[in-house]
Amino acid sequence: MESVETLVAHIQGLSGSPEELAHLHNLLRQADGESLRAHSAGLLPFLAQLNPQAHSLGFLYLLEAFASSASNLRAQGGGDFLVTVAEFLISCSADQIRLAPDKFLCACRMLKNEVIQLNAPIRGIAPLRAAIRKIQTSSEELTPIHADYLLLCLLAKQYKAGLSILEDDILEVDQPKDLFLYCYYGGMIYVGLKKFTTALEFLHNAVTAPMSSLNAISVEAYKKYILVSLIQNGQVPSFPKYTSSTAQRNLKSHAQVYVDLASCYIKGSYSELEEYIQANADKFQSDNNLGLVKQVLSSMYKRNIQRLTQTYLTLSLEDIASSVQLNTPKEAEMYVLRMIEDGEIHATINQKDGMVSFHEDPEQYKSCEMVEHIDSSIQRLMALSKKLTSIDENILCDPAYLMKTGRERGGRFDYDDFDSVPHKYF
Amino acid sequence: MDVEGEVPAAAAAAVANGLGGAEPSPAPICAEQLDVEAYAAQYTGRTRLGRLLFIAERCGVEAVELEALRMAYDEIKRGEDTMFHRDVALKIKARLGPRYLLDQAWTDSINRRAEQRKEKLESELNGYRTNLIKESIRMGYNDIGDFFYAHGHLSDAFKSYIRTRDYCTTSKHIVQMCMNVILVSIELGQFPHVSNYVSKAEQTPDTLEPIIVAKLRAAAGLAYLATKKYKLAARKFVETGPELGSNYSEVIAPQDIAVYGALCALASFDRSDLKSKVIDNINFRNFLELMPEVRELVNDFYSSRYGSCLEHLEKLKPNLLLDIHLHEHVETLYMDIRHKAIIQYTLPFISVDLNTMAAAFKTSVSMLEKELAALITENKIQARIDSHNKILYARHADQRNATFQRVLQTGNEFERDVKSLLLRANLIKHDFNQRAGQRKM
Numbered sequence: 001m002e003s004v005e006t007l008v009a010h011i012q013g014l015s016g017s018p019e020e021l022a023h024l025h026n027l028l029r030q031a032d033g034e035s036l037r038a039h040s041a042g043l044l045p046f047l048a049q050l051n052p053q054a055h056s057l058g059f060l061y062l063l064e065a066f067a068s069s070a071s072n073l074r075a076q077g078g079g080d081f082l083v084t085v086a087e088f089l090i091s092c093s094a095d096q097i098r099l100a101p102d103k104f105l106c107a108c109r110m111l112k113n114e115v116i117q118l119n120a121p122i123r124g125i126a127p128l129r130a131a132i133r134k135i136q137t138s139s140e141e142l143t144p145i146h147a148d149y150l151l152l153c154l155l156a157k158q159y160k161a162g163l164s165i166l167e168d169d170i171l172e173v174d175q176p177k178d179l180f181l182y183c184y185y186g187g188m189i190y191v192g193l194k195k196f197t198t199a200l201e202f203l204h205n206a207v208t209a210p211m212s213s214l215n216a217i218s219v220e221a222y223k224k225y226i227l228v229s230l231i232q233n234g235q236v237p238s239f240p241k242y243t244s245s246t247a248q249r250n251l252k253s254h255a256q257v258y259v260d261l262a263s264c265y266i267k268g269s270y271s272e273l274e275e276y277i278q279a280n281a282d283k284f285q286s287d288n289n290l291g292l293v294k295q296v297l298s299s300m301y302k303r304n305i306q307r308l309t310q311t312y313l314t315l316s317l318e319d320i321a322s323s324v325q326l327n328t329p330k331e332a333e334m335y336v337l338r339m340i341e342d343g344e345i346h347a348t349i350n351q352k353d354g355m356v357s358f359h360e361d362p363e364q365y366k367s368c369e370m371v372e373h374i375d376s377s378i379q380r381l382m383a384l385s386k387k388l389t390s391i392d393e394n395i396l397c398d399p400a401y402l403m404k405t406g407r408e409r410g411g412r413f414d415y416d417d418f419d420s421v422p423h424k425y426f
Numbered sequence: 427m428d429v430e431g432e433v434p435a436a437a438a439a440a441v442a443n444g445l446g447g448a449e450p451s452p453a454p455i456c457a458e459q460l461d462v463e464a465y466a467a468q469y470t471g472r473t474r475l476g477r478l479l480f481i482a483e484r485c486g487v488e489a490v491e492l493e494a495l496r497m498a499y500d501e502i503k504r505g506e507d508t509m510f511h512r513d514v515a516l517k518i519k520a521r522l523g524p525r526y527l528l529d530q531a532w533t534d535s536i537n538r539r540a541e542q543r544k545e546k547l548e549s550e551l552n553g554y555r556t557n558l559i560k561e562s563i564r565m566g567y568n569d570i571g572d573f574f575y576a577h578g579h580l581s582d583a584f585k586s587y588i589r590t591r592d593y594c595t596t597s598k599h600i601v602q603m604c605m606n607v608i609l610v611s612i613e614l615g616q617f618p619h620v621s622n623y624v625s626k627a628e629q630t631p632d633t634l635e636p637i638i639v640a641k642l643r644a645a646a647g648l649a650y651l652a653t654k655k656y657k658l659a660a661r662k663f664v665e666t667g668p669e670l671g672s673n674y675s676e677v678i679a680p681q682d683i684a685v686y687g688a689l690c691a692l693a694s695f696d697r698s699d700l701k702s703k704v705i706d707n708i709n710f711r712n713f714l715e716l717m718p719e720v721r722e723l724v725n726d727f728y729s730s731r732y733g734s735c736l737e738h739l740e741k742l743k744p745n746l747l748l749d750i751h752l753h754e755h756v757e758t759l760y761m762d763i764r765h766k767a768i769i770q771y772t773l774p775f776i777s778v779d780l781n782t783m784a785a786a787f788k789t790s791v792s793m794l795e796k797e798l799a800a801l802i803t804e805n806k807i808q809a810r811i812d813s814h815n816k817i818l819y820a821r822h823a824d825q826r827n828a829t830f831q832r833v834l835q836t837g838n839e840f841e842r843d844v845k846s847l848l849l850r851a852n853l854i855k856h857d858f859n860q861r862a863g864q865r866k867m
Contacts, residue, residue: 209849310802311803313810363827391851
């Protein structure tokens with residue numbers, strides 16, 4: 001049995017070329033398990049002898065062995081140790097750690113748990129972001145770290161930090177649970193930023209992802225999906241037909257309070273909605289959705305005011321207040337003002353006689369920015385449709401697909417299929 | 427004196443019927459307008475009785491109610507329907523003196539005779555059936571149907587008439603069968619059967635007599651009216667030929683055709699249809715001549731004199747509420763006509779002064795504003811209200827901007843859909859679905 005010292009020496013000596021690394025990886029794998037774990041408590045000083053960037057693989061093995069014991073973490077964890085881990089995650093070499101992705105994920109998860117336990121989630125954000133970039137082979141790949149990272153962003157209320165990875169389009173997924181969590185947390189981050197359309201997209205993905213049995217994440221996502229739909233569109237669309245039958249059958253019964261809320265909302269009576277929300281406040285509270293529910297309530301005013309802009313050119317604040325069931329013209333003024341500031345309506349308030357004049361959308365689609373915006377949309381869509389075409393071609397060439405379609409035709413080909421030359425040429 | 431003491435009882439009876447209580451408001455207006463006798467003279471047969479009873483129930487004025495009941499009583503005595511007789515006698519409650527009481531002796535004798543006649547008819551029919559003579563069987567069923575109809579057993583009559591169907595040999599017989607079934611179905615209020623048998627009658631190979639065609643049109647119109655398909659109903663009524671005259675008085679009077687057709691047309695036709703199918707329609711003009719008020723209001727509507735048109739309508743309303751077929755559609759039709767009038771009024775203008783408009787429609791500015799707002803919300807008027815200056819401005823949608831907006835929106839939707847589609851496709855491709863099932867929850 002080799003001592004830890006010789007192992008460290010090997011690590012220092014064999015971290016150069018890929019061949020050496022492969023050899024080292026074998027050695028480490030042998031050493032891992034009993035021998036390394038036995039000494040796990042004393043591994044911390046050796047870490048200091050290694051350079052996280054040059055000896056990433058060895059460093060990772062020792063780190064993981066050390067962290068695998070909970071008592072070690074309790075004794076040595078906190079302050080300095082976390083700094084060591086964070087530095088390692090930021091500076092490690094991507095090529096080396098990809099040799100042992102499992103170990104790397106363990107290390108990341110350990111860091112996440114530690115910072116949450118220390119109640120300092122913000123400390124984990126930068127290292128984990130670096131870690132995601134290191135372990136990803138392409139920006140389309142979803143790693144298990146994504147969900148952890150987003151969770152930390154949520155806990156630290158650093159929503160903007162989450163955007164850096166949410167803006168990548170995810171297509172490759174390894175574990176379905178990662179995807180559900182990613183969509184759920186992602187939706188929450190966008191809700192936090194009040195970007196409700198994007199939030200809807202994420203939650204929509206969580207609800208409509210294929211599933212053969214119901215899971216708690218999608219139920220929670222569906223609840224939020226209902227609320228955000230109401231805030232954004234004033235109604236909840238029915239399930240699209242590609243939603244798995246499990247979700248279509250079961251989700252509504254698990255979110256009955258929310259479904260009822262939606263039907264109450266559609267009736268358009270503010271007082272009725274308020275009453276309903278108050279009656280069920282504890283249920284919303286226990287789901288941690290009360291804040292969103294309150295936003296749903298106030299969105300009803302906004303929706304009604306928006307409807308007025310379609311009907312009137314000018315309207316007094318009093319009439320606005322009475323037609324959207326606000327108590328005083330002053331309140332109506334506040335709502336209108338806020339909506340003008342948010343760009344949700346185009347209007348001016350004349351304070352002298354208390355009149356609001358509504359305008360048409362001033363956007364004329366003539367400005368350079370608009371043209372650029374349209375152009376970028378076109379480019380994006382063209383790229384997307386190219387991708388679709390290539391995927392379509394791939395499927396058409398897929399042997400399994402051909403087998404299946406061939407079988408559906410009865411497994412036989414008609415004579416006409418082979419006879420491509422018309423008879424008249426003979 | 428006796429009559430005066432009965433007033434509260436009459437009110438109580440009206441409430442107990444569940445009808446007078448529901449619509450107390452229009453009651454007092456109609457009393458002086460409706461001449462029950464003239465009205466009843468337009469109809470014959472059971473529909474006359476039905477209409478009289480309907481008026482008695484709905485009008486809410488005792489004088490009219492008793493007048494209607496008295497006429498119904500006299501009419502019934504001439505017929506053989508003992509159940510009707512009992513109904514009416516109970517409703518009169520001895521308010522018309524001793525001449526109008528439940529006549530038990532008459533009832534018994536009629537019933538006895540009816541029993542004998544029924545037996546005779548049935549044995550005759552059995553005889554025909556054993557001899558297997560088609561024509562006789564048909565006649566037998568027909569006679570039994572007539573018998574039941576006369577005695578008020580409508581659903582039995584309906585069944586007997588339907589049975590003649592298997593024994594019809596010529597299209598004339600089929601038409602006769604259809605007309606019988608239609609008549610009974612209208613009385614029963616089974617309007618799906620009415621449209622069903624109207625189309626059966628129209629499908630017979632021989633050309634039909636103009637009178638029959640007109641009757642079928644009127645019946646079809648009634649059926650559509652009952653199912654609230656006002657546009658189709660209007661079509662049928664305006665297509666009804668003048669041959670109808672008073673030949674279909676057991677169902678409908680020509681005056682009714684004019685009213686039903688005109689109201690349904692106003693509520694559902696557009697301007698050009700109104701001109702070509704109603705005003706310039708020579709056939710229908712004959713009907714309109716019978717109801718000068720209705721003719722005036724159609725012309726008023728077409729020449730945009732909405733004020734006087736709505737005024738005429740209001741005048742007609744109490745009588746229409748007492749019409750057995752139209753009463754439940756009056757409110758909807760009036761609402762539709764009013765909305766159409768408002769929409770047509772605003773259509774040619776870029777801006778409309780609400781004060782002028784309110785005057786034209788004889789309403790207040792604030793009420794009009796509310797109506798307009800509702801219509802704009804339903805997207806029936808393309809305009810916006812300047813509530814400050816009380817002016818309505820037409821809104822011309824900017825095609826260019828709208829197109830830009832729609833294109834960008836479609837692009838975004840497409841992008842979103844394709845991305846989530848690719849994601850789902852990838853998930854399915856790797857069969858995560860299955861694994862998810864085993865691992866979670």
